Amino acid sequence: MGDEAQQTDRRVEAFSPEAIRAQFPALDQAVHGKPLVYLDNAATTQKPRMVIDTVREFYERDNANIHRGVHTLSARASERFEGARERIARSLNADSEREIVFVRGVTEAINLLAHSLSADWSAGDEVIVSELEHHANIVPWLMLKERKGIEIKVIPANDQGELEVDALPDLISDRTRLVAVNHVSNALGTVNPVARISEIARERGVPLLVDGAQGLPHGPVDVQALGCDFYACSSHKVFGPSGVGALYARGDWFERLPPFLGGGDMIEEVRFDGIRFAPPPSKFEAGTPNIEGAIGFAAALEWADGLDWLAIERHEQALLERMTDGLSTIEGLSIVGQARHKVPVVSFLVEGAHPHDIGTLLDSMGIAVRTGHHCAMPLMQRFGALTGTARASAAFYNTFDDIDRFVDATKRVRDMLV
Structure with missing residues (x-):
């Protein structure tokens, strides 16, 4: 040895x-008088003391709205919020923090993409999902099917609960606009061969979205090694607070896509005869975000990175x-x-x-x-x-x-x- x-x-x-x-x-x-055995981690994970203390300390010391104030508390809150974005970018091995948008979780991330990617789609365009998907990666596409007439194709699973990835090339056509699969099945625990799926999609010029809700809790994720265009993750699945998550988008995707929600903090200028949006990631972060959640999410990843x-x-x-x-x-x-x-x-x-x-x-x-x-x-x-x-x-x-x-x-x- x-x-x-x-x-x-x-x-x-x-x-x-x-x-x-x-x-x-x-x-x-x-x-019920018995020591707790917690085996519901795929639904949500428990939180380490470091994360709890980080959120409490924010409330006790730095609680203020971000990006809008000149006072000290607002400056500190803004710095910590943007620092959280940088930490998440490093943890996912993104090229830049500008490739990270804060969302409420994977569900909102996929809905964001369903709205923004489909702006120029038409009836007959296709999205490919898998038989292992959570409703978060099914329902938004079904809603688009009803609204726009898109088609949904499905990568089948075998009796062991593994994706039949060899079926994917034949499912892709010149009308395929997106392949969307989970990293890990929440129901079965299956780890999908995302890098192989990415390779097939890339050869056909089709972007890949990965639902990473169940992937990130079980080990470091390298979005560049996976080769995906989009990766969505939820804080509460990875030992952080609920109600916050992150969407990674490779390169200039956020530059090219229209925003999902309208409101404060995602604009450069508003007039009654027009609007000019802020550059990403602000373009996709309308309204006051879950500031303490984002900071707690980053603390959870920092804690996990040391394991x-x-x-x-x-x-x-x-x-x-x-x-x-x-x-x-x-x-x-x-x-x-x-x-x-x-x-x-x-x-x-x-x-x-x-x-x-x-x-x-x-x-x-x-x-x-x-x-x-x-x-x-x-x-x-x-x-x-x-x-x-x-x-x-x-x-x-x-x-x-x-x-x-x-x-x-x-x-x-x-x-x-x-």
């Missing part, structure tokens, strides 16, 4: 989910393996989607039991999971899970004890319901 391998092993051995867990106050509580992601990846894969192996021993339980490359997300069904009943009983044992269609109804229909599934989604602060308690509780729930 070489020195580099020995150093890697030492880092992995030194990784302590318990030490990281101690930085998350919400995880140190009891639910040992090689060790975390190994830990998360070990959590996934332990969860999959444990659930597979339960009679009548079936796991929906077992892709070769996935994050620690497991959707499952228990024969004869409704997912909501499973979730309610697990909660009574202190275990938080998600139940339902996970805002992915077409995917649920693909797998015949018309009422949805129960979904356990782990993060790096989860421990093997968490997984063992969850598996044991699920066995008891199965015995209670069947």
Whole structure:
């Protein structure tokens, strides 16, 4: 074994989910008299003390509106807000902070693009999505279908929950205006081959949008290496505040696109006979933004950038393996989607039991999971899970004890319901 391998092993051995867990106050509580096991991370993640303190400190010291005041508090708030933009640009390896626009989250980012990209689209133009998409990357395009008559094509998924990417070239035509896929499936945990999808789209001259809501929480993202034109992410999925996110757009896309919303701070001049918009990113940030959210988002990324992601990846894969192996021993339980490359997300069904009943009983044992269609109804229909599934989604602060308690509780729930 070489020195580099020995150093890697030492880092992995030194990784302590318990030490990281101690930085998350919400995880140190009891639910229904039982220590909390939080396995709903695909819905939202908990927040480290650093992020909580950063948001509180902003309110206590720098709270003011940005870009409009000459007083000290406004100047400090503006500097911190724009500093947050720079941090997010660095974390995503964007060429410039001007390629980053603040939004409320991935849903707003995709709606922004649906509005602005389609300004010159017409009936018969096409958007290609995948069978693994969240509603956030389906509904805006369906609304355009109703409004403009665009066509929607779908990259199919196989029985393991993996995209059949080889089908993509035949789906692209001279009317295709966008390919839009998620980085990681929120419902199944499948990690999609975004770089390969980007290569196919680029060869055909079609831009690629990546819904990164579930990608960024599981490791650093390099938008240049992925080759995408657009990357959308949400703060609350990556240990930051809710109600804020970022949209990356490569190069001059924001220069070329019309704005999404109109109002204050996105204009250079307003007259009753005309308007001149501010340059991006301001052009896409009408109104007072979620200032403290953006600052908290940047703090979350700064905190995450300091982690040992090689060790975390190994830990998360070990959590996934332990969860999959444990659930597979339960009679009548079936796991929906077992892709070769996935994050620690497991959707499952228990024969004869409704997912909501499973979730309610697990909660009574202190275990938080998600139940339902996970805002992915077409995917649920693909797998015949018309009422949805129960979904356990782990993060790096989860421990093997968490997984063992969850598996044991699920066995008891199965015995209670069947």
